[in-house]
Amino acid sequence: MKDQSKMPLMEALQRMRHERLVPFDVPGHKHGKGNPQLTEFLGEKCLSVDVNSMKPLDNLCHPVSVIKEAEELAADAFGAAQSFFMVGGTTSAVQTMILSSVKSGDEIILPRNVHQSVINALVLCGAVPVYINPQMNKKLGIALGMSIDDVKRTIVMHPNAKAILVNNPTYYGICSDLKQITQIAHEKGLLVLVDEAHGTHFYFGKDMPVSAMAAGADMAAISMHKSGGSLTQSSLLLCGEKVNANYVRKIINLTQTTSGSYLLLSSLDISRRNLALWGEETFEKVKNFAQYAREEINAIGDYYAYSKELMNGDSVFDFDTTKLSVNTLDLGLAGIEVYDLLRDEYGIQIEFGDLGNILAYISVGDKNKNIERLISALSEIRRIYKKDNKNMLDTEYISPTVVISPQEAFYAEKTSLPLAECGGRVCTEFVMCYPPGIPILAPGERITQEIIAYIQYAKDKGCVVTGPESMDISRLNVWEGEENG
Known part of the structure; x- marks a missing residue:
């Protein structure tokens, strides 16, 4: 075990602060002096460490010193072979997992009630989703976890699939049998990716559901800023022993900023220490x-x-x-x-x-x-x-029909139609309530009258519906390549 009381990145920032450097680099606010209103709002201490990469502070794209040490401490604390500090939120960690595991035309097995970041990654890389529609609890109107029988059946039906992704836990706290899913997938040569955005505490709390790394998963995306205490938008990507960490770093650098925020990075360092010592x-x-x-x-x-x-x-x-x-x-x-x-x-x-x-x-x-x-x-x-509960919609999830891949639909020729006229057409954009950010419709899926009624009901109840180009969700972009289904 490493010395989890250390905070190498935060300590390096403290040393820099005491050096009283004269800044002729970015950011242009120059330790807050160039933006007094911002300094007054956020505080001088905060602005003094909002700095750019420099040799003593390492570089997030190619860490060799204090960031590297901080990432190693995080990997040790979480029981992973490698950890990566992510400043694009868990969205970037989820997308890295997918982009480093599958490519155009590859199949990836996943529950349909995934976060939008998963399907966004499929739009980018061109992999083909094989959805396992989750079982439902009708009383609560929520999707559950992945059934073992459904996982086995889907793997048999799609022997060329390269990976499987699991939500663990869901937004509502539901956990699948992650250890058995991992074992089944590995026996068939599939990589196991876990969206563990809401499960940071699984690694530190007593009598918690099994964590992704403890279950033997290959990669896990961790929202440290949710239950871990770090700043919003700071997350971790964890990797198991068989993952090529150098390749993963290359994938991260395709999309993550070259100007990583030291406010976010230091918050990961500090929060990891707190969890390791007092979690x-x-x-x-x-x-x-x-x-x-x-x-x-x-x-x-x-x-x-x-x-x-x-x-x-x-x-x-x-x-x-x-x-x-x-x-x-x-x-x-x-x-x-x-x-x-x-x-x-x-x-x-x-x-x-x-x-x-x-x-x-x-x-x-x-x-x-x-x-x-x-x-x-x-x-x-x-x-x-309190009022009569007649005519209440009793489900939070409608199983979609996938017609074409997310990437093909997203980039296809499309036309805009009023929502009420979209029945039978293929959607080319996302529609979701945020939070939780689980798509009601994703690119490539059939729009049914049930889904249209659901969207209208959600709007009427006051849900924040996002995704389409039409900001008031009065219209949807649909695929021109097919008439009404």
Whole structure:
């Protein structure tokens, strides 16, 4: 084990700060002196370390000193053979996993309820998705994990597939049997890629679901800025022993900035140290907060804060108990409506609300009084705003029909049609509610009347629908190569 109390990158920045260098390099604000309004807003200490690469601070594109050491410490802390500091968010880590594993024409197996970054990567590289449509929990209206039987069947049907990608956990806390999926895939020669954006704490907490590296996966994308405490947009890419890390670095450098932010990089260094030294204690506190909130919310009535009781040994192999996921359908309110009420009427900002659920993200930064305030607000919302739940949409996922590949559709000749007239046509762009950023439609998929009704319902309920060129989602771009299906 390496000395996890060290913070080589942060320490190098501190040394630089004390050297009182005269800057004749970028950024042009020159340690904040050229932009006093920004310095006043963010603070002099922050601006003094918003610097460019220089020899004592190493270079993110080709690290040989302090960044290299910081990445090695992170790999050691997470049980990986190699880690990479990512400043383009977990989106860039996910895309690197895919771009380094498959190329044009290759098949990759993945659940359809992936984040948009996955399908964006397929647009870039031309790989062909083989979707496993997830099983559903109809009561909650959410997609579950990957069934082992579905994984086996899909691998047999697609013997030339090069990789499989797994969401672990999902936004709602659902975990697949990652260890068995990894074993099955490796026996058939497939690489195992894990979108572990919401699972940083799996590596440090006690009695957590298995982490990607512990399960033997080849690569994992980690959102350190979610449960790990680093700055927004800072993430890690972890690699197993059999991955060619030098090639992965080349792929990263295809798309990641050559001007990596030292604010983001140092936050990764500091947060890794905190997790390595105090992660177990930290996440025990988070689990206790979430469990207390679950019990109190369920006692209110009509809400359902779910947990390990959903486990079925397969598509819900495990559950992340740090997640405070709450179903709102029995209240007669969509999750997004509860989200808006909490924000607008009670001054509480939760992570997201969809058509049937909300997610309140619990972290070590929370306090008992904040948890109590959330519980009280939810109780009052039930008392004041509860209504009949007839005509509530009961699902958050519609299985799509893939007609052509994402890349072919994205770059195809297209025409713009009013949303209501798109039934039967093939979509050439994304449509999604954000968050969570899981596409309702992706390029190459058939637009059905059910999907059109879903999009309109989501708009009417107040979901933030993004993706199309038409900013008000009144029109969609469709493939000219096919008439109505």
